[in-house]
Amino acid sequence: MDMSFTDDELAFQSEVREFLRDELPSEIVDKVAKGIELGKDEVERWHAILNARGWLAPNWPKSFGGGEWNAVQRHIFDTEAAAANAPRIVPFGLSMLGPVLQKFGSKEQQDHWLPRILDGSDWWCQGYSEPGAGSDLASLKTRAVRDGDHYVVNGQKTWTTLGQHANMIFCLVRTDPDVKQQEGISFLLIDMNTPGIEVRPIILLDGSDEVNEVWFTDVRVPVENLVGEENKGWTYAKYLLTHERANIAGVGFSQAGLAAVKRMARAENHNGKPLIENPHFAARVAQVDIDLRAMATSNLRIISKAAAGGAPGLEASMLKVKGSIIRQEINDLARRVAGPYAMPFASEALEGANDTIPDPLGAGPVAAQYFNNRKLSIFGGSNEIQRGIIAKVTMSGGRA
Amino acid sequence: MNFELTEERQMLQDTLRRYLREKYTTAVRNDILTSDAGLSADIWAELAELGVLGALFTEEMGGFGGAGFDLAVVFEELGRAGVVEPVLDSALMGGRLLAAAGKSDMVEQVIAGTLHLAVAHGEPGGRYDMDYVHTKADGGVLTGRKAVVMNAEAADHLIVSARDGDAIALYLVAKDAKGVDIQGYPLLAGGRAGEVTFDNTPAEPLGLSLSDLQAATNLALVAISAEALGAMESATHLTKDYLMTRTQFGRPIGTFQALAHRMADLLIELEQARSAVINAAGYLEAPDADLHLSATKNLIGRIGRLVAEESIQMHGGIAMTQEYELAHIAKRIVMADHRFGDTDYHLERFIALSAA
Structure with a gap:
């Protein structure tokens, strides 16, 4: 048992810190620190900076232009990046589609699509969920029917994150309705500019427009855009989900969020003293701090197992549940600190209104973030689904 | 022991619930939420007409309710429908303070739905502390800043807490009085508030204290x-x-x-x-x-x-x-x-x- 980083890992940590200090633009840091959504150009700018350093795709093999970092290196980068208020890397091309193409794509698909993910030529989004297929993803109904050299796609996807920026979408579609649900699904790459595709924004309860509905009406997709074999899409989807779970605990985000809560609570006055000195509030903060310290070590335990070649299965579900609860608890603390000033709202719908929003703690829209991050326990397999997996694997010997 | 509502309160509840279910739909409210005013003048007038505002005042004040259970009945229904109109701040708090000050003519207008009020008490840095008041009253004028004042823009008059020496007292300020500045903004849960500053603003003492x-x-x-x-x-x-x-x-x-x-x-x-x-x-x-x-x-x-x-x-x-x-x-x-x-x-x- 040795809980310290090795000399190599410490050297890497310094390298990451230096890079973030020198290369991360301060305008972007300001926005991320306040939880303000970044524009497409800002995300692309950060991706380009990382790509120039060769750090945009740390999880990819070197043969595909990646960094081939091990799990500990990735953890170090994620933690340092979150502490520095770097933006989250948009995962759809880099963390989700990339690994699927590397494992199941054809040589032509790999040569064509992977470099375009790295250089920002394509912005990918994910076409998985449907209005009737959320937790029960395998019940998806979007149909793809073979017609000569094309598939003709009809249906609807939803919760498509940042679909408004995307020019490409990877989709799960039903190619065989007459077999067991999981055995009639295929994995298609679709150009968002194809006639018959319509993207409609979904306005969320915090006023944000990060998710969309994507409608397909007689959309013709060339057969060369099928990944792997027809009707084997569920296998690829499950493989993708294991990659979606990298950094699933969000330890870095929680650490950065808790530091912000403490900073705000030192500045906020309560009965003539800083709020952080108030026993009730201090107890709330301490409780989350204690939980987070334990989870950070759980995260490291699983990471070092993964670095040694073990595959996280059950543990990923546990980290997802615990990690989302802790992050949401920190969002709850942040809105409490702000007191009456949690109520004002910078709404996208009310143009020009945002200049007068008072923000004495420099906290940003903490209550809006509290509501927005309710999504953490819903998306990517809700916490109920994760608990189901944990129970099934532990108690009836099933597989994750 | 009887936990049933009185006949009058039951009627008030039924009327208000039916009205809001029919009129205050999600679509109607979403329009109000994104409007510049943040409230609907029509809904306000209809709430007054239904007697909802009058139910917040006792008979001596010119209303027909005013007890704890009258408030509970009204606000439970407003909450059920997610009403964003400032019944709590404008009519209840503002109106009851004016009633306590003996301003019966103004209370009558509140009940009729023709007068809007705002209570300007909390200050930046004061959080929820009741006696955190740095706004000064000196020779009939107020100077200071108030935080997150609900309904400030729509209000015809503001009721403002200020310190005259050690004592905190309440003052009535016309919204268009000299030296009043309101920086308004929308609220996450609907409605609007504002940061309000007073600069040597003429004010009328209401004869009311912090209690x-x-x-x-x-x-x-x-x-x-x-x-x-x-x-x-x-x-x-x-x-x-x-x-x-x-x-x-x-x-x-x-x-x-x-x-x-x-x-x-x-x-x-x-x-x-x-x-x-x-x-x-x-x-x-x-x-x-x-x-x-x-x-x-x-x-x-x-x-x-x-x-x-x-x-x-x-x-x-x-x-x-x-x-x-x-x-x-x-x-x-x-x-x-x-x-x-x-x-x-x-x-x-x-x-x-x-x-x-």
Whole structure:
């Protein structure tokens, strides 16, 4: 048992810190620190900076232009990046589609699509969920029917994150309705500019427009855009989900969020003293701090197992549940600190209104973030689904 | 012992509930939320016409209610429908303070729905502390800044707390008086507020002190707790319906025990919240009213958070969308915790009052 980083890992940590200090633009840091959504150009700018350093795709093999970092290196980068208020890397091309193409794509698909993910030529989004297929993803109904050299796609996807920026979408579609649900699904790459595709924004309860509905009406997709074999899409989807779970605990985000809560609570006055000195509030903060310290070590335990070649299965579900609860608890603390000033709202719908929003703690829209991050326990397999997996694997010997 | 509403209150509840169900739909409210004014003048006039504003005042004040249970009935319905019009701040708090000051002509206009008020008390850095007042009154003029003043822009008059020497007193200020500046903004849960500054602004002393403001705040605590209760009833109702209609894995999701038990817990906690609001309304005039009000506000804060979060979680993504009713209702519930002292504030106050 040795809980310290090795000399190599410490050297890497310094390298990451230096890079973030020198290369991360301060305008972007300001926005991320306040939880303000970044524009497409800002995300692309950060991706380009990382790509120039060769750090945009740390999880990819070197043969595909990646960094081939091990799990500990990735953890170090994620933690340092979150502490520095770097933006989250948009995962759809880099963390989700990339690994699927590397494992199941054809040589032509790999040569064509992977470099375009790295250089920002394509912005990918994910076409998985449907209005009737959320937790029960395998019940998806979007149909793809073979017609000569094309598939003709009809249906609807939803919760498509940042679909408004995307020019490409990877989709799960039903190619065989007459077999067991999981055995009639295929994995298609679709150009968002194809006639018959319509993207409609979904306005969320915090006023944000990060998710969309994507409608397909007689959309013709060339057969060369099928990944792997027809009707084997569920296998690829499950493989993708294991990659979606990298950094699933969000330890870095929680650490950065808790530091912000403490900073705000030192500045906020309560009965003539800083709020952080108030026993009730201090107890709330301490409780989350204690939980987070334990989870950070759980995260490291699983990471070092993964670095040694073990595959996280059950543990990923546990980290997802615990990690989302802790992050949401920190969002709850942040809105409490702000007191009456949690109520004002910078709404996208009310143009020009945002200049007068008072923000004495420099906290940003903490209550809006509290509501927005309710999504953490819903998306990517809700916490109920994760608990189901944990129970099934532990108690009836099933597989994750 | 009788926990039934009186005939008059039952009628008020039925009338208001029917009116809001028909008129205050999600679509109507979403239009109000994105409007410049942040409130509907038509709805306000109709609430006055229905007698909803009059129910907040006693007969001596020119109304026909004014007791704790009248407030509870009105605000529970307003909360159930997610009403954003400033009944609490403008009519209840503003109106009752003017009534305490003997301004019966103005109270009459409040009840008629023709006069809007704002109570400007909290200040930047003051959080929920009642006696944190740095605005100065000196020779009939006020100078200072007030934080998150509800309904400031729509108000014809503001009721402002200020210090004259050591004593805190309340003053009446016309909105268009010299030296008044309002920086308005929308609120996450609907409606509008503003940062208000006074610079040598002429003001009329109302002859009211901090204890009068505390009494009005006690009314507001009953109101905000009842409003949160009504909103929680809507949230649990929507959740129960959704669990019975949404199918995944070939069956309604409410048939999964993991969700069914949590739904049952919400219903149990909702009854706790209902009883807490009854305590607040019933003990409003009691010698130990403050203790009861803090108990209620603390419980509503805790259960409100549970109901809002669990309702969203059990729905899934749909509850995250602006156009679905629960989104607004959940925001009303959680944001109620940021008014007149939050869960922790009232826990501390309850401890202090229990020890006394």
